[in-house]
Amino acid sequence: MMPTGIRARETCGKGEKSETRFAQVAPVSQVTRSLVAIACLTLLVSPLEAAEIKPQRFVMPNGLTVLVVEQHALPIVQIQALVKTGSVQDPPEKAGLSNLVAGLLDEGTTTRNATQLAEQIEFVGGALEAKAAHDFTTASTRVLAKNTALGFELLADILLHPSFLEPELERVKKLILGEIIAQKDDPGVVAGKAFSQLVFDGHPYSWPVNGTDETLPAISRADVQAFHAREYLPNRTILAVVGDVSVEEARALADIHFGAWQKGPDPARSAASPAAIDKPVVQLIDKELTQTTLVLGHLGISRTNPDFYAVTVMNYILGAGGFSSRLMDSIRDRQGLAYGVMSQFEPRAEAGPFLVSLQTRNATANQALAGVLKELHAMKAAPVSAKELSEAKSYLMGSFPMRFDTTHKLAEVLCQVEFYGLGFEYFTQYPKWIEKVTGGDVLRVAKQYLHPDRYALVAVGKMGEAKLKQQ
Amino acid sequence: MMPTGIRARETCGKGEKSETRFAQVAPVSQVTRSLVAIACLTLLVSPLEAAEIKPQRFVMPNGLTVLVVEQHALPIVQIQALVKTGSVQDPPEKAGLSNLVAGLLDEGTTTRNATQLAEQIEFVGGALEAKAAHDFTTASTRVLAKNTALGFELLADILLHPSFLEPELERVKKLILGEIIAQKDDPGVVAGKAFSQLVFDGHPYSWPVNGTDETLPAISRADVQAFHAREYLPNRTILAVVGDVSVEEARALADIHFGAWQKGPDPARSAASPAAIDKPVVQLIDKELTQTTLVLGHLGISRTNPDFYAVTVMNYILGAGGFSSRLMDSIRDRQGLAYGVMSQFEPRAEAGPFLVSLQTRNATANQALAGVLKELHAMKAAPVSAKELSEAKSYLMGSFPMRFDTTHKLAEVLCQVEFYGLGFEYFTQYPKWIEKVTGGDVLRVAKQYLHPDRYALVAVGKMGEAKLKQQ
Incomplete structure (x- = not known):
């Protein structure tokens, strides 16, 4: 909660990758060229093996x-x-x-x-x-x-x-x-x-x-x-x-x-799990702002849900995939409604939230809301393409080692792996668990865990301009 | 610029270190105990040397x-x-x-x-x-x-x-x-x-x-x-x-x-350096907010200024030292005016800004401003204590390796070391350059680079409640 002051300005420039969709030609020649380049350099490559995490x-x-x-x-x-x-x-x-x-x-x-x-x-x-x-x-x-x-x-x-x-x-x-x-x-x-x-x-x-x-x-x-x-x-x-x-x-x-820390009896725990909402609920919060913040979602999954990996792939395609997700493509790139939009499942010990969040001009809040709901419906209506599936899995597998590239991050992940009882095979098996996810799995978990007909929606902005309508 | 959504709530709890000043007894017994513990464990310590950066x-x-x-x-x-x-x-x-x-x-x-x-x-x-x-x-x-x-x-x-x-x-x-x-x-x-x-x-x-x-x-x-x-x-x-x-x-x-990238002529550069302001200038920006954001400061130093290391130590004591700086002690801990307050020199190729920033309730903006100016004057008026000096230097030296504890951070630091012409001895000599800073240096650079009599001040908040007065 330190004030950001002038520092914020240093990194606020548009400087992350984005993409357009106007030409979907597969860049085969470049990939081939890279493979050749890698092959040429094999003799120069460091002999060390990739580091493994063996707690x-x-x-x-x-x-x-x-x-x-x-x-x-x-x-x-x-x-x-x-x-x-x-x-x-x-x-x-x-x-x-x-x-x-x-x-x-x-x-x-x-x-x-x-x-x-x-x-x-x-x-x-x-x-x-x-x-x-x-x-x-x-x-x-x-x-x-x-x-x-x-x-x-x-x-x-x-x-x-x-x-x-x-x-x-x-x-x-x-x-x-x-x-x-x-x-x-x-x-x-x-x-x-x-x-x-x-x-x-x-x-x-x-x-x-x-x-x-x-x-x-x-x-x-x-x-x-x-x-x-x-x-x-x-x-x-x-x-x-x-x-x-x-x-x-x-x-x-x-x-x-x-060593001298005294053991004690496990404290009592209530077993209540959060209950799903059964119809759309909306809360509008009027504030004098140039943009409206929208948060839409519902109950998600727990970390120990066996569908965790399929949900991760599905959500990557929907809205967690950085600049190449469906939500970014639709809301940001094609409609120009928001600088960013993302969906996230936040798995907890019990089912945590699923939510989509974005900021848009007050006047385009309804259009952005419609765009989000359309993408949620689309995920449930038809299988994702083979290309989307392969890109999502490839990204999740390839970026996995970067989740613990500092001692701090690794200590956090270690604690959570133990807390959720995932087993240390997590560090070697995660890529395989992702690899195993099929297009059928993605469609199944989209149907099971996305609910564009019974969401909670919060809007914060100038409500007189946003004129939000339940959709 | 992704919307923070619910994620922000996850990490917003008060959970960083703070301190009080009511009892300044030196914790000698604990330090001694630690040293004994370390000595006992010497035989168990990993034989690897501390990693050195040798580009x-x-x-x-x-x-x-x-x-x-x-x-x-x-x-x-x-x-x-x-x-x-x-x-x-x-x-x-x-x-x-x-x-x-x-x-x-x-x-x-x-x-x-x-x-x-x-x-x-x-x-x-x-x-x-x-x-x-x-x-x-x-x-x-x-x-x-x-x-x-x-x-x-x-x-x-x-x-x-x-x-x-x-x-x-x-x-x-x-x-x-x-x-x-x-x-x-x-x-x-x-x-x-x-x-x-x-x-x-x-x-x-x-x-x-x-x-x-x-x-x-x-x-x-x-x-x-x-x-x-x-x-x-x-x-x-x-x-x-x-x-x-x-x-x-x-x-x-x-x-x-x-290799095929074509060399070209160095583009023309104008040599103008930023000029210091010669009297206080104030800008009030009225917004319907519960808190007022204050930013106060003036011209600072360039990265190649030979006083960089003395200024770093001085500024650590003033307001960059996390929860143990003078500004935090005064504004946050003793007066309870802000959750955080910090001072920073942002050295650039030319002299960059020096600034103090904080957020406080609209009604306490004048009190916070007075508190900041008082600490700036105090830095110029008298030497810092031996304890402050030693703590600042010890922190800056000890935390130095954590500035490049990821490949990303190290690549950034490397580029900047080359850009500013600091020389690779930076990686081994930084602690020594900090160690050499004396109490006299700190007082000298405070007098030279802090100007509580000719600052720029910006306030953003409910100005009718803040009623800011130039001080």
Whole structure:
């Protein structure tokens, strides 16, 4: 939430790839030329094999699951903890509790105040942070390899021994309230929050992770302490260690700094899944803006849904495929209605949202809405072309290694692979799972998971100009 | 410029480190404990040395400078070209020209249309992009190592042979215009653009890189073609190749794909440097917002200014030091006026801007402004403490390797090190140059480069509530 200031201007130029559709001649000659060029250079190519991700996993006596990946290219170590609690565990009238707890972790421990924590990590050029999401909370540190022990020590200290002093509690609550108020000026966030309320009505996914200006003041120090005592347990935590560290060193440091963490009983969990809406619901939010932000969607899938990979391919073709998706082709390139448009499934522990979002001139909001609904219907009506299917799969397979091209990203992915129980074969099998998706799978999941007849729609803009009509 | 939608909510929780100042006891016992822990683990530590950046550099007969860094940890290759032209070369009445040229590079070449370019790169899961900045333009591609030859081929094709067809020109102009219009809803961008106009009045840094809705329509295809022919020359270009590629392979591929690029005469350059303003100038922009965005600053320094390192340390203490800067301590932690506040020097080829930016409630705008000016005066009035100096230097030295922890970041830094003529000793000497900065240096550069008596100030918010007074 730092103000962007002049920096924003630096990167705001149109400078990403786009495309036209006026000539679909397959560029065979160029591909052939490339293959020849590659063949010519085979003798020059580095003999090293492509790097593989082979995590080591062990469970400590207190139940803490530790994952280690050695990467010695840079003298950096990332240590990330994932605690299996998040805003879904907030009481509705105290929404924002898990986020407040996470925000207070580095505001002081029983042996270090906030200043000392900040100074110790900054003194070695490192970083220390914690944040809550819907289903889990992460706390992480990044240090130079020579400071790995300090990284373990500080991360363990904030997770195990936060002091939650009253002055820090009040100060952080005030900061989060300021953030919530500032978000009311951001049409994207306003639309997203309203959309979640419509789609997840009655389910914990309906409230914002950071709470509201009504629920946050209701949270007491006792709430924070009780939440931490109940939810932050080693047997509910995954620790990923990635970078210039050996498995033996990581194991020894985990033992030193996390070994004394006391196991506890698994907290009670309600089993309620979010329910689908059964007819279109629309919310219009009038603001004095030159553009209207549209968010349209409905319930999507959970991360453990076996259709995840088919849905990923389908959604790439629909609207996640950067500048070559159907939505971009229609809304941006052919109709010129928006600078960008995207669709996303956000899989969570339970079914998360599916949504399409865009910004368009107030006067073209109806045309953009019609364009989006048309593409959703089209995905369900007929199979995608062989070319679309092959391009989507090729992109998803080819770009897979770039999802963990930093220690930070890899530690995040590792934690989530463990959290969702995907198995480490994820790192080698993902391309094969994508490869196996057929055109029939894509049509089937489009029919099953896209619902242009019962969507939630939020529009934020000058409603007098947009004159939105339900379609 | 993709709409943020619901994603924004995922990461908006307060979850970064902060600090209080109520107890400044040095955490000696913890540091000692860490050192002991490290000592105990020495035998377990990986034997690999910290990675060093040792670029290979060669200049091709046509003047193209090629820099190569081998990194074989991941099967990824980043190829980045920096062309020594940017928005400073735009004619004032055609501001946005260099950005439009960059945006059109991947919209079609003499042998591939935009669709073919997008499909070829996406088919291998890669990325291809180009963007202009003030002093230079970058075009880059990222591919899996097995597709390195294709990466070279496509990057060379868009740099050497863009077709600039009329339909693409019109379409991209329309997209950039849409972006410019959308930016009018973003108070941070509005403030940044107004600030640049005040600070760089009469200098090319005064106009936005992406132009304005008046200048962009004035640009013709002939303008674009002439700009490209004059400015895009191998002898004005740096090519950085980073990742899972050998120096020999990079050299061979550069020769194949860039060898035929024709050298040309260096284009004429005007020598005008931006001039400092001599008294406070204020611009108030009234908008119906709950918060006021403030941007305050003046001319800063160029990247080649020998005081760069002392200014970096000084500015870290003032307002760039994350959550432990003086501005954060005063404006955020002690007065609770803003969620974040930062100061930055943005060094460019010529003196770039120095600015402080924050968002605060409309009603507290005057108090925040007073707080900022007070800290600027304080930096000039007295030396920083030994503790502040040591913490700043320690952070800057310790975090240095994280500035190039991806192939993408390293390729960017490499290009800029060459562009500014910093020498490759930058990668080994930066920590020493920071270490050498004294408290006397910090006070001297604060006195020389901070001007709280002749600033430019832009405020965007509800001006009737903010009632800003010049201070």
